Amino acid sequence: MRGSGRPIRIAALAGGLCLLWAAATGAFLLRNNTVTLPWILGSVLPCYCAGLFAWWHAPASRVARRLLLVGTALSVSIGIRYTSALLTARHGWDLTAPENGLPSLEASLVVLPTEWVNLTVSILVAHLLALLPDGRFHLRHERLVLRSLWALLVLPLALPLARVPTRDVEYAVFYYPEAWLPGIGAVLLVVRCLRARAAGRRDIAALLPVAVAAAVLFLARAASRLFRPWHGEAGALYLIGAVLGALPYVLISLSVVYAAFRYRLLGVDIVIRRSVVYGTLWLIISGWYLGMAMTLGLTAGQYFPIGLSVLVAVTATALFQPLRARLNQLAERRVFGERLSGFELLVQLGSSLEHAYDLSRLAPRLAAGLQGGLGLSWARVRLGGGGDMPVHLGTAGRRPAGGTHGKPAGGIPLRYGDDVLGLIEYGPKTDGRFTPEDHDVVETLARQAALAVHNVRLAAELSTRVNEVQRQAGELDASRARIVQAQDSERRRIERRLHDGIQQDLVALVAKLRLARNRLGRGGDIDAVLTEVQDDAYRVIDELREVAHGIHPPVLTDQGLVAAVTSRARRMPIPVTVRIEKSLDRVRFALDIEESAFYLVSEALTNVLKHAEATHVTIRITRAGGWLVVEVSDDGVGFPTGTTRGLGLTGMRDRIEAVGGDLWITSRSGGGTTIRTRLAERVREEIHD
Amino acid sequence: MTERPLRVVIAEDHYLVREGTRRLLEDTGDVAVVSAVGDAAELLEAVEELRPEVVIADIRMPPGHHTEGIAAAHAIRAGHPGIGVVMLSQHADENYAFDLFQRGTDGLAYLLKERIGELDELLRALREVAAGRSVVDPRIVEVLMGSHTRAADAPLAALTRRELDVLRHMAEGKTNRAIAQALVLSESTIEKHVNSTFAKLGLAEEPQLHRRVSAVLAYLRHAPRGRG
Numbered sequence: 005m006r007g008s009g010r011p012i013r014i015a016a017l018a019g020g021l022c023l024l025w026a027a028a029t030g031a032f033l034l035r036n037n038t039v040t041l042p043w044i045l046g047s048v049l050p051c052y053c054a055g056l057f058a059w060w061h062a063p064a065s066r067v068a069r070r071l072l073l074v075g076t077a078l079s080v081s082i083g084i085r086y087t088s089a090l091l092t093a094r095h096g097w098d099l100t101a102p103e104n105g106l107p108s109l110e111a112s113l114v115v116l117p118t119e120w121v122n123l124t125v126s127i128l129v130a131h132l133l134a135l136l137p138d139g140r141f142h143l144r145h146e147r148l149v150l151r152s153l154w155a156l157l158v159l160p161l162a163l164p165l166a167r168v169p170t171r172d173v174e175y176a177v178f179y180y181p182e183a184w185l186p187g188i189g190a191v192l193l194v195v196r197c198l199r200a201r202a203a204g205r206r207d208i209a210a211l212l213p214v215a216v217a218a219a220v221l222f223l224a225r226a227a228s229r230l231f232r233p234w235h236g237e238a239g240a241l242y243l244i245g246a247v248l249g250a251l252p253y254v255l256i257s258l259s260v261v262y263a264a265f266r267y268r269l270l271g272v273d274i275v276i277r278r279s280v281v282y283g284t285l286w287l288i289i290s291g292w293y294l295g296m297a298m299t300l301g302l303t304a305g306q307y308f309p310i311g312l313s314v315l316v317a318v319t320a321t322a323l324f325q326p327l328r329a330r331l332n333q334l335a336e337r338r339v340f341g342e343r344l345s346g347f348e349l350l351v352q353l354g355s356s357l358e359h360a361y362d363l364s365r366l367a368p369r370l371a372a373g374l375q376g377g378l379g380l381s382w383a384r385v386r387l388g389g390g391g392d393m394p395v396h397l398g399t400a401g402r403r404p405a406g407g408t409h410g411k412p413a414g415g416i417p418l419r420y421g422d423d424v425l426g427l428i429e430y431g432p433k434t435d436g437r438f439t440p441e442d443h444d445v446v447e448t449l450a451r452q453a454a455l456a457v458h459n460v461r462l463a464a465e466l467s468t469r470v471n472e473v474q475r476q477a478g479e480l481d482a483s484r485a486r487i488v489q490a491q492d493s494e495r496r497r498i499e500r501r502l503h504d505g506i507q508q509d510l511v512a513l514v515a516k517l518r519l520a521r522n523r524l525g526r527g528g529d530i531d532a533v534l535t536e537v538q539d540d541a542y543r544v545i546d547e548l549r550e551v552a553h554g555i556h557p558p559v560l561t562d563q564g565l566v567a568a569v570t571s572r573a574r575r576m577p578i579p580v581t582v583r584i585e586k587s588l589d590r591v592r593f594a595l596d597i598e599e600s601a602f603y604l605v606s607e608a609l610t611n612v613l614k615h616a617e618a619t620h621v622t623i624r625i626t627r628a629g630g631w632l633v634v635e636v637s638d639d640g641v642g643f644p645t646g647t648t649r650g651l652g653l654t655g656m657r658d659r660i661e662a663v664g665g666d667l668w669i670t671s672r673s674g675g676g677t678t679i680r681t682r683l684a685e686r687v688r689e690e691i692h693d
Numbered sequence: 694m695t696e697r698p699l700r701v702v703i704a705e706d707h708y709l710v711r712e713g714t715r716r717l718l719e720d721t722g723d724v725a726v727v728s729a730v731g732d733a734a735e736l737l738e739a740v741e742e743l744r745p746e747v748v749i750a751d752i753r754m755p756p757g758h759h760t761e762g763i764a765a766a767h768a769i770r771a772g773h774p775g776i777g778v779v780m781l782s783q784h785a786d787e788n789y790a791f792d793l794f795q796r797g798t799d800g801l802a803y804l805l806k807e808r809i810g811e812l813d814e815l816l817r818a819l820r821e822v823a824a825g826r827s828v829v830d831p832r833i834v835e836v837l838m839g840s841h842t843r844a845a846d847a848p849l850a851a852l853t854r855r856e857l858d859v860l861r862h863m864a865e866g867k868t869n870r871a872i873a874q875a876l877v878l879s880e881s882t883i884e885k886h887v888n889s890t891f892a893k894l895g896l897a898e899e900p901q902l903h904r905r906v907s908a909v910l911a912y913l914r915h916a917p918r919g920r921g
Binding site for chain 1: 786
């Protein structure tokens with residue numbers, strides 16, 4: 005066991021060659037000798053593969069080496085057996101041992117190595133089991149018992165010399181050790197675990213359940229195999245014998261590979277692809293399964309006609325199939341962990357997509373789910389983008405930078421209708437190939453993600469609109485308040501004008517009439533006073549007319565917008581050009597429209613007089629596509645945009661917006677001012693000649 | 694002037710104004726107020742029944758208090774071209790005058806209500822419309838002349854400033870002599886301006902009286918922005 009790597013390597017190579025030779029011989033040259041083929045598949049191949057696997061990854065581990073040696077020895081044994089069978093069949097050599105005494109020279113060339121090799125296998129299995137998990141001797145009795153087992157190698161020579169019958173030799177050398185030694189190894193392991201537990205060594209003590217199970221199993225197997233001598237190598241019990249015979253090799257192989265991967269049995273971190281571990285386990289399980297199925301078929305062949313035996317073999321294969329599938333699934337689950345199936349992935353991510361309104365969290369989650377769920381080397385999810393949507397990125401796994409390695413193995417855009425709402429990119433799978441089913445999974449997720457992004461987009465639009473509506477509602481409240489305020493201040497202004505102006509004038513008039521009466525009483529001339537009173541009365545009438553006009557110009561009600569605007573323009577002290585579309589002369593718009601338009605013109609002209617220092621004003625009124633467009637522009641001093649306070653522009657805007665119109669004010673310092681409004685044209689009356 | 698009083702019907706919804714006007718006019722002895730009514734319907738009935746020479750009507754009467762007076766004036770002028778109508782209006786807005794004159798100026802006057810106080814002016818207007826002529830309140834003409842508005846297609850653009858002055862006085866219903874006095878010019882100079890104005894307005898072929906009215910009408914229609 006302490007030898008360098010080279011002898012082991014040679015042994016492993018030899019074992020492999022033997023296995024190939026045996027398989028080839030068994031399959032092509034010895035058509036009638038198929039009895040041992042199930043043995044190869046059920047025991048030799050699993051054991052050799054597991055040994056190779058373990059040694060390849062942990063060349064220094066004694067457990068690995070012993071397992072490889074077991075596999076190799078089994079291979080060599082089967083190789084010798086097939087060679088001898090070939091020689092017997094093709095060249096008529098008699099390689100069987102005589103009933104009593106030593107075999108012939110040729111026979112001993114075959115018989116003795118076979119028996120030694122078989123013994124070696126059994127002894128190595130005992131060592132392997134007893135010295136788990138590190139393969140070293142810890143206790144004195146272990147060394148004593150296991151070393152003494154090598155003494156069995158004397159038997160193949162000693163028993164024939166002692167004239168023991170050949171059949172008994174065969175049982176003593178081949179069957180009994182093969183049956184008992186795995187059990188002995190397991191019992192030693194149980195003892196080792198108990199002693200370790202007493203010594204407080206937890207790592208070894210943890211193996212106790214496994215050891216006990218193995219001991220019970222292998223001892224039971226040994227007991228049952230003892231019946232084999234009385235049954236021979238035929239009949240239904242042969243099937244049980246074959247199953248039991250393969251048992252330790254399959255179980256030990258599986259356990260070592262699995263434990264090496266899962267529990268660092270071989271003492272090293274196995275940095276290997278999980279798929280290799282899984283593949284090895286798969287190979288072992290499949291080999292055993294094939295062997296068992298074949299054994300069953302062959303057993304049936306001994307009792308039934310060929311047609312029926314084929315049926316039995318097929319049925320057996322079918323019956324074993326679920327077991328194999330379950331074992332494979334178990335192996336996969338243990339090796340790869342709780343890997344999600346494509347469907348599970350869809351369900352899990354799909355439900356989180358349904359309720360996703362936070363894309364910044366969804367993107368990484370989706371990427372991680374995809375990467376983990378499909379076993380991708382990396383996955384990258386981009387949500388949003390396009391138009392005014394913000395982009396959210398999520399990346400899982402490490403994407404190799406640059407070069408062809410960084411290039412995605414695939415990319416699926418997130419589409420909703422004609423919109424591209426994101427992209428899912430992914431690298432190659434860590435193990436295996438990207439299947440069409442995987443592609444379907446990604447595509448389905450892409451569709452769901454697109455829907456989620458679309459939902460988020462809708463929600464965002466909705467909230468923008470709600471905000472806009474709230475802003476408008478607030479603006480409306482403010483504007484309504486301003487309109488009420490403006491109305492109130494206008495009322496106060498009129499009240500002042502009536503009380504402080506007209507009423508005072510009338511009081512003065514009364515005083516003058518009184519004066520006239522006084523003069524008349526004295527017999528004086530009152531003509532001058534009465535003329536004065538009449539002139540004063542004219543002034544009051546004028547003033548009153550102006551006030552009434554200010555409250556509401558009657559011409560607007562009686563004759564409409566055009567008459568009112570031209571009338572207003574004629575009273576401007578600076579030149580005004582009026583351009584009014586001809587057809588407007590005959591149209592009467594809804595009262596609120598006419599009033600708002602007139603109010604705008606009137607306010608704009610007032611502003612021109614107050615602030616603009618303009619030399620000319622142009623008023624334009626046109627109709628365009630269902631809108632009444634009114635524009636007042638001057639060539640005055642203008643004002644810098646943004647300083648519209650105090651110019652009554654807010655009042656104008658409120659007034660125009662209250663009837664659903666729009667207002668634009670363009671002005672710049674020294675460049676004049678243009679005020680333009682657009683009102684929905686609601687016609688009240690159209691005069692046709 | 695005092696051979697026979699003018700037969701007048703007054704239509705005015707305000708009782709004090711109506712009765713005040715009646716007393717004022719009858720007091721002169723030149724006018725016989727044959728009826729004084731309160732709305733347009735009564736006015737039309739009275740006109741049919743009494744056939745006055747002149748009607749004095751308020752522009753604003755029940756039921757609508759808008760321009761019922763103008764509608765009544767048009768109806769009267771259409772039915773009885775011989776009856777003159779003096780429209781008394783509280784609106785110093787020229788648009789109402791345009792409205793009144795939209796079918797012709799003959800036999801129509803547009804006066805502000807306070808002209809009742811200028812009794813001579815009122816009587817002159819009654820006589821003018823009874824003779825089929827036309828009168829516009831000086832206040833309206835003043836607004837139009839003082840106006841700075843322009844319309845690109847105004848037919849009056851060709852007139853000189855002096856011609857416009859003459860036309861303005863013509864629109865006030867003045868004779869050439871009165872215009873000559875107002876502008877301190879000779880009557881022949883006024884005549885020359887009047888004729889060149891007619892020529893420029895394309896009225897040279899019309900009869901004299903008709904030309905004057907048409908010129909006023911053109912003035913009223915086009916000095917401001919035109920209607921129609």
